[in-house]
Every structure is written in C-alpha cells, then in structure tokens.
Amino acid sequence: MARRWLALSTSGLLLCGLTSAIDTPVAAAAATYANPVTNGVVDTFPDPVTIRGKDGLWYAYGTQNPVFQSKGEDGERMLPILRSADLVTWQYAGQVFTPQTQPAWHNGSRLWAPDIRYVGNRYHLYYSVPGRNTVGLATSPTPAGPWSDAGAVLSTPSGCPTGNIDQALFTDTGGAHYLYWGSYDTVCVARMNASATRIEGPVTQVARGRRMEGAFVVKRDGFYYLFYSDAGCCDGAFSGYQVKAGRATNPLGPFTDDEGVDLMALTSKGGVVAGATGNRWIGPGHNGLQTDLSGQDWLVYHGIPADNPDLAPASGGTLKLTRRPMLIDRLDWINGWPVLRAGAGPSEGAQPAPVTTPVAGSTFNDRSISGMRADGVARTGWSAAQGHLSHEGGGPEPAYLATETKAPADVRAEADLRITAGTGAVGLLVNFVDRRNHVVIWLDRSRNALISRAVVDGRTRSETVTALPAGFRFEDWHNVAAEVRGSRMVVEVSADRLRDSVATQEVELLDTRLGAVGVAARGGQVDADNLSAAPLYQPVTTRLPQPSPGELLPQYTDEFNGTSVPGTEPDSPWRWVRGPATGTTMVDGTLSWPTQNAELHLGSNTASVLLRDAPPGDYTIETRIRFAPESAAQQAGILLYENDDRYFKLVHSVLPLNRGGGALVHVSEFSKEGERPTTTPPTPVANAPMFGGPTATTMWLRLAYHADTAGRQAEVQAFTSRDGTHWVANSVWTLPALGTLKIGLVSMNRAGAEARFDYLRTYRP
Known part of the structure; x- marks a missing residue:
C-alpha cells in the first residue's frame, strides 16, 4: 500500500494516514423522478x-x-x-x-x-x-x-x-x-x-x-x-x-x-x-x-x-x-x-433522483452484519439483532467494524450513533484501512467532545477536538456526517440531518486516500445505525444567466422628450382609456402623472390607462420611474393590457402591513387579472399579486412577454432594479392567450403622489 500524509487545520494539528491502491467504486447510474412525487399517492x-x-x-x-x-x-x-x-x-x-x-x-x-x-x-x-x-x-x-x-x-x-x-x-x-x-x-x-x-x-x-x-x-x-x-x-x-x-x-x-x-x-x-x-x-x-x-x-x-x-x-x-x-x-x-x-x-x-442508496454501508434492517469486517484487539461483540448495530462494550482498546467495500475519495460518510452505557466513545470510521491505519471521528463521553483522530502505523499522529454542548445526551441518537472533498473534510453532528448541527469541525487534508467506512466502539456499550458512504455530490456553482432585454425597438419606444402629453396629439402612437388623466404633464423630459382616486381592479375599473401597440412576437418593456408614495394604495407602473379584466401589471405600490400598527410597506407588486374558469362555479374575474425585489424612489421596471404558442398562453415575467444594473428576477404569470396585449402605464388608486416616467423602451429578445 502507498503511504500518504494528511493534515487537519482546525486546531493547527497534523492528521496522517494510509491509502490502498484499490480503484474508487463507481456508483450506479442515477435513477430519475418527475414532479409531483406524490402523484398517484395522495391528491x-x-x-x-x-x-x-x-x-x-x-x-x-x-x-x-x-x-x-x-x-x-x-x-x-x-x-x-x-x-x-x-x-x-x-x-x-x-x-x-x-x-x-x-x-x-x-x-x-x-x-x-x-x-x-x-x-x-x-x-x-x-x-x-x-x-x-x-x-x-x-x-x-x-x-x-x-x-x-x-x-x-x-x-x-x-x-x-x-x-x-x-x-x-x-x-x-x-x-x-x-x-x-x-x-x-x-x-x-x-x-x-x-x-x-x-x-x-x-x-x-x-x-x-x-x-x-x-x-x-x-x-x-x-x-x-x-x-x-x-x-x-x-x-x-x-x-x-x-x-x-x-x-x-x-x-x-x-x-x-x-x-x-x-x-x-x-x-x-x-x-x-x-x-x-x-x-x-x-x-x-x-x-x-x-x-x-x-x-x-x-x-x-x-x-x-x-x-x-x-x-x-x-x-x-x-x-x-x-x-x-x-x-x-x-x-x-x-x-x-x-x-x-x-x-x-x-x-x-x-x-x-436523490442519492438514497450508498455504495457501502447498511441500515441493518435485515439484522445482519454481512458485508462487514471486524478489526481491533477485540473482534467480537458486534450484533445487528435489534435492527441496528450494537457493540456490547469492552476495555480501553477500540473495536472496529468496517465495510468490505471501499468508499470513494470524495465521499459523504455518515451514521447514527449513541452510547447506551458506560463512559466510552462511539465513532464513525472514514478511510479505514485497518486498525493501525484509519481516521475515526469519535463522540467521546469521557471528554464531552467531538474528536477526529488519525492513526498511522498503530500510532495516533494527531487529533482535532471540539467541545460538545454542555448536557449533550450521548444516550440519544445523533447523526455524525463527514464530507471529504479533495483536501477538505467537514464534520457535522446533528439530531436529525436537517442542517442544524450542534457541533462542527472543518478539517484540511494534505492528501486524500481510499478506505472503508465503519463504526468504532471503545469502553462502553454503543449502538450505530444507517451507516453509509456515497460519492460526494458535485455542486452547481453558476446560476443560469438572466435574460437580457435584447435589441431596442425605436418604433415602440418613447423617451418622453416631447412637449405634448402622449395620446393628446392626432399622430401619437399612444391612446387613453378614460383619459387623458387629470394633471398629466411633460416635465424635464419625463411624463409626470399624479396618482388618481381611481381603480383598476375586478369590477372597479375607473382608472385612466395610457396604451400603445406592442410589437409582434416576444418582447420586453422597460421604464424608469421616480415615485415616492406616502399613502396606502398609491401605485404607479407598467402594464401589458388586453382589457380592464385581462392584464399583467408591475407597479411600485404601498400596502398596509397586517397587524402592523398602521405601518405601510412599499412593494414591487406584480399582479395579473383574468377569468378563473376552473372554480365551481366559474369566477368571472380574479386578481392576485406576486412581490418582487426591494423598492426605491427611483426604480427600473421590466415586463418580459413570451408567447407560448404550444400551450396557447401568454407568459410574462417581471424584473425590478434600484440602479438599472442589478436586477431581481420575479416569477412568471400566465393567462390563456385570447386577445392582443398592449403596452400601458398607470398612476392610480389614491391621489396625492406623483409618478414621473423617464421613458418607455421596448426590446426584442
């Protein structure tokens, strides 16, 4: 066997060990699944x-x-x-x-x-x-x-x-x-x-x-x-x-x-x-x-x-x-x-599918220790008669039980461990070659500690000690998991494997090696269960890129540099529904639009809407809006609008906080309104929001439209930004594709605030 040296860095101590020249086991091909996983089981x-x-x-x-x-x-x-x-x-x-x-x-x-x-x-x-x-x-x-x-x-x-x-x-x-x-x-x-x-x-x-x-x-x-x-x-x-x-x-x-x-x-x-x-x-x-x-x-x-x-x-x-x-x-x-x-x-x-079958290990539900090998001064005393592994106790020398199958180099090893009697220790074996060459991670009752120890040629070369919580109950089951990736080993002790560990260690290895996994016992009666080793997962480290808005479409864009309010000139590409809105003017290259005491919600359709045609195919619309509302319900933003009862809306809105003592919360409100034919009886029209990224006095708002021709539906995704550079991607609302959507602006719900739209730009993805 080839000798390799390792080190543990958490306490500045060295950890060393041996490796076998056996090839790394290859896990079986991953199975697949499809959501929902409860399909056919419960409704x-x-x-x-x-x-x-x-x-x-x-x-x-x-x-x-x-x-x-x-x-x-x-x-x-x-x-x-x-x-x-x-x-x-x-x-x-x-x-x-x-x-x-x-x-x-x-x-x-x-x-x-x-x-x-x-x-x-x-x-x-x-x-x-x-x-x-x-x-x-x-x-x-x-x-x-x-x-x-x-x-x-x-x-x-x-x-x-x-x-x-x-x-x-x-x-x-x-x-x-x-x-x-x-x-x-x-x-x-x-x-x-x-x-x-x-x-x-x-x-x-x-x-x-x-x-x-x-x-x-x-x-x-x-x-x-x-x-x-x-x-x-x-x-x-x-x-x-x-x-x-x-x-x-x-x-x-x-x-x-x-x-x-x-x-x-x-x-x-x-x-x-x-x-x-x-x-x-x-x-x-x-x-x-x-x-x-x-x-x-x-x-x-x-x-x-x-x-x-x-x-x-x-x-x-x-x-x-x-x-x-x-x-x-x-x-x-x-x-x-x-x-x-x-x-x-x-x-x-x-x-x-998730990895749920180890390359080595056992749940011991078959009450057998076949496929395991005992080592140590005392090789007897191991049993799985109760559906979990037990060792009846012994002297100060450790007893080992390891899998005959070697574990991968990059591995997650884990086991449920407890001490049922005595003041000894129970441990998880990682890279176990034999009793003279291994790494063991102990739960040590006498020292009330989590201890990672390297044994080489029969000698303890180093150990890392982490105190366990005061009152740690060694008689209770605890999961000990060790993840080894390259030169780094992370150890976690938890009760339920739910990323809520009560003790951790981080270990830096100078080298890696192959070996078995197993369980160790020393000086007491111990139990172990659910021993496993599986190839460590490969992390995904890069997000999918956010879609870019694409090429600017000038014929569907307005920089609001004119002197006339859009929709008030005969040749304007804009037109009003219930407008022009009172008080709307052009100010310093922006469209200034005071909020109205008017609504666009279910049967209350009294608000003014400023509309223009959208391009054919997929597109993204964007505006920069300066808006500082101070009262509940004030809102302003952009629309993709078919009619008063079918639209997608992205606005900076103010809503009351439930049980908030009068506090108001500013939200990026992304909502849709449309029919709900699936209810009994069918609902003529419904409205519901999603909430996007943080708001600011100056915000950038985007709606990206996609025509899902196969599904015969309109898909719209919202994006918000507070600087025009970093965007928060919201989710997607959909509606059945019935009529044609138009690009729209609104400023409504309660008077007293002013929305300034710097531009409305349209892009082809």
Whole structure:
C-alpha cells in the first residue's frame, strides 16, 4: 500500500494516514423522478416537510387536507404522513390525529403546516392550530406514531403581532433550540427550553412583509438562512407564492436578502429561491429541506398544477381548497445563496433522483452484519439483532467494524450513533484501512467532545477536538456526517440531518486516500445505525444567466422628450382609456402623472390607462420611474393590457402591513387579472399579486412577454432594479392567450403622489 500524509487545520494539528491502491467504486447510474412525487399517492399534500427516520426511511408530513378525494373520500386527514425508501416513491403511512384522537384543547380546529424534528430520542411534530391561534406539539418514539399530545408551545399571548402559525424549530451549534413562527405579515423567533417543548425568553421580530410566512431555518458556512414564502399560498391559478431567503450571522438576526435589505425593512425583498416559470407549476412555496446520502440538498415544497389547480369542494361542500401536491428539486448554493436548480425553477419531466442508496454501508434492517469486517484487539461483540448495530462494550482498546467495500475519495460518510452505557466513545470510521491505519471521528463521553483522530502505523499522529454542548445526551441518537472533498473534510453532528448541527469541525487534508467506512466502539456499550458512504455530490456553482432585454425597438419606444402629453396629439402612437388623466404633464423630459382616486381592479375599473401597440412576437418593456408614495394604495407602473379584466401589471405600490400598527410597506407588486374558469362555479374575474425585489424612489421596471404558442398562453415575467444594473428576477404569470396585449402605464388608486416616467423602451429578445 502507498503511504500518504494528511493534515487537519482546525486546531493547527497534523492528521496522517494510509491509502490502498484499490480503484474508487463507481456508483450506479442515477435513477430519475418527475414532479409531483406524490402523484398517484395522495391528491394534495400542502406545506410538506421531511425527515429521515432512524429506520433508514424518509417520512413526509403535510397540512390537513382531503388527500383521498379522488378515491371518493369527502373528509380530511389530520396532518397526513407519507413514507419512502428513496424520497421519490411514496406511500401513505397514516395521520397524526384522527377525529377521535384530536386533543380537546384544539376545539376542533383544522391543523396546518407541520414541522418535524428529532429531539431527545423522540420525534417532535410541531403544527399550527389556527382555530386557537397557537402552535401545538405531538411527540412519538417512531416517525409514524403513535403520537402523544404535548400541548401548546407558545405563551398566550405569544408576543408576536401576527398569526401564530407556520412554525419551524432550529437547533443551533451549542444545542440551543429556537422556534420561528408567524404569518400575514411578520416572522418571529424565540428561544425554547432544553426539551424544545415551550418557548422561553423574549420574542424577536426578524422579518416582515406583505403576506410573509412559512419560515424554515438552516445553517451553512457560518450563516443562518431564513427561508420563507410571500404573497398568496393557495388561490388556485392566481397563487403568487414564491420561496425567498435572507441570511444572518445570529439566529436572532438581523437577516438580510441578497440585495443587502433587512428582512424587517418596510419593503418587498429579493433573495428569490424558487418561483413559477411558466411551466405547469404555479405558486411554489412553503418549503422544508432534505439532504440525500451524497450531501446534496433538496428543496421540499408544494406547487399547484396549472392544468388542475382546484380540488372539488370537500367536507360536504364547505371546503374549497387549492390542489398542492409535494414537489422536490435540487437546491443549489451559489455565491452564498440558495437557489432552485441554478435558477431554472420547479421541474417538470424526468430529473436525476436523490442519492438514497450508498455504495457501502447498511441500515441493518435485515439484522445482519454481512458485508462487514471486524478489526481491533477485540473482534467480537458486534450484533445487528435489534435492527441496528450494537457493540456490547469492552476495555480501553477500540473495536472496529468496517465495510468490505471501499468508499470513494470524495465521499459523504455518515451514521447514527449513541452510547447506551458506560463512559466510552462511539465513532464513525472514514478511510479505514485497518486498525493501525484509519481516521475515526469519535463522540467521546469521557471528554464531552467531538474528536477526529488519525492513526498511522498503530500510532495516533494527531487529533482535532471540539467541545460538545454542555448536557449533550450521548444516550440519544445523533447523526455524525463527514464530507471529504479533495483536501477538505467537514464534520457535522446533528439530531436529525436537517442542517442544524450542534457541533462542527472543518478539517484540511494534505492528501486524500481510499478506505472503508465503519463504526468504532471503545469502553462502553454503543449502538450505530444507517451507516453509509456515497460519492460526494458535485455542486452547481453558476446560476443560469438572466435574460437580457435584447435589441431596442425605436418604433415602440418613447423617451418622453416631447412637449405634448402622449395620446393628446392626432399622430401619437399612444391612446387613453378614460383619459387623458387629470394633471398629466411633460416635465424635464419625463411624463409626470399624479396618482388618481381611481381603480383598476375586478369590477372597479375607473382608472385612466395610457396604451400603445406592442410589437409582434416576444418582447420586453422597460421604464424608469421616480415615485415616492406616502399613502396606502398609491401605485404607479407598467402594464401589458388586453382589457380592464385581462392584464399583467408591475407597479411600485404601498400596502398596509397586517397587524402592523398602521405601518405601510412599499412593494414591487406584480399582479395579473383574468377569468378563473376552473372554480365551481366559474369566477368571472380574479386578481392576485406576486412581490418582487426591494423598492426605491427611483426604480427600473421590466415586463418580459413570451408567447407560448404550444400551450396557447401568454407568459410574462417581471424584473425590478434600484440602479438599472442589478436586477431581481420575479416569477412568471400566465393567462390563456385570447386577445392582443398592449403596452400601458398607470398612476392610480389614491391621489396625492406623483409618478414621473423617464421613458418607455421596448426590446426584442
């Protein structure tokens, strides 16, 4: 065997080891999947979250809904549960409560937005009780139940000026638990007690914005990332949900978006992670996160199918709900920010599936240790008779059990570990050649520490020691994961693999080598489970490029350098609907247009609209607008307009903050209005917003139109900028292609503000 030397840098110590000359194993070709992954299993599965159980299977939990309507069931399942061996093929596994077992303190409320965690050797399922405006907790020894009621986790009042729903637990490095919750329009956080059953201490507001909700927090590379959704979750084809994120260096914030805007600022935010792209998925949002065996993160979320967005009325016709099946897609981290599929958005069609089968390792569910080899002074004492690996304990010398199959050089290795008796240690073996040459990552009870140690020629050459949290419960299952990429090894210790590690190490290797993975025991009785090694995922490091506006079309462009108001001269390409608007003038090369006490919304169509023809084919329109509204409902911006009841609108708008004590929030409001034929009975006209990037007194607004001739629909995407250079891409709204869209401007809703349009430019992509 060839000798190689390695080093660990976290503590300035050297780590060395040996390598075998065996070739790196090649993983089997990736399987594929297609969204929704719940297709054919349940009809809908809103607000999904997932966890990998200690049985090696994945479990998903969703909001109470009529999940079996297509099978003739009129009622709902209370927090339905699904189970999967591969994150792709799911089966129904029950529900958390039934009408007979639902706790009386719920007062019969529907139950929403579950969050699943593993705390103290029990599964904690936090859920929203909207009828009581609070958050409940149920616990179980297994991920499928039976569930025990643990009551409400929030105080009354909670201290958060919002709807007390959409909760998510996060456990920080050091072991402190935090609960995030809130909806319409504020997200709050409070520290929880040691058992994660009640909040304690002050409540901190960390985010606010129009319809902000669905918080989910993970930690990565020193930052805390707060995922959330805004706009409307469940309005059929008019759902404007998107997933966004902000990050902070403290779990209590302040969180900022990728534009540097504080999530508490009274403006809409950037940091878009996932949004509609014009394919079959509408309103993607309310996400969780899952990590496969290769270390690749996946966004778990719901989306609304454009071809079938509404469920039939349920519960005797009293419930009219939107269909929201569960989707999963690859989550990339690019330049420090999460984004779905490098910016491609929700997928349709075949996609490479998550890695859920290791090249080496076992769940031990077959109660066998075949394919493993024992090493060490004491080679006996290993058993899998209980469905997980156990070692009965021994003296001070380590006992080893490793896979016969070697692991790749770039690898993610992991195992669930615990010490059931004694003061010894349990460890994850990485690059194990034999008992004299290996790297072991110990959970050491006697030292209350995470210890990475290199053994070469039977001698400990170096070790890195990281203190575990005070009160760390070695008797509880913890996942230890090590990712080796080139010369860098990162170790994480967590309870539930949800990117909320309680201890980490970062290790710099001078060289890499091949070896097996396995488990080590020393001086105590230990258990291990779900041992795996898989080729480490290959990160995507570049976003898909944003579309450029293209070639300027002068014949469809106006720089507003004239002296006459557009649409008032006989040869003007512009024309007015209900105009000219009072007070509109030309000032310093701009079109100055005071806001009107007039509306363009559903049946209230009184506002003036300034229109001109759009070019044939695809195009992008852009304006620069100077607008400083101060009152609720004032708005100004651009339109693609067919008639008063069919249009796309992008405006700088002012809206009241729900439960905000009179606070107003400035938003980039991207809305559509049109018919809603899928409802029962059909709705003649509906209107709904999305919210784009941050606003400013001077803003650049773009609408990009695409004619989807195959789908016979108009697709429009919005973009906003505060400097004309850096743009925030919004999602895509669609409408069936019926008539011809025209380019338009508006300034309306409440008098008292002035919009100045510097130009209207049209481009050919």
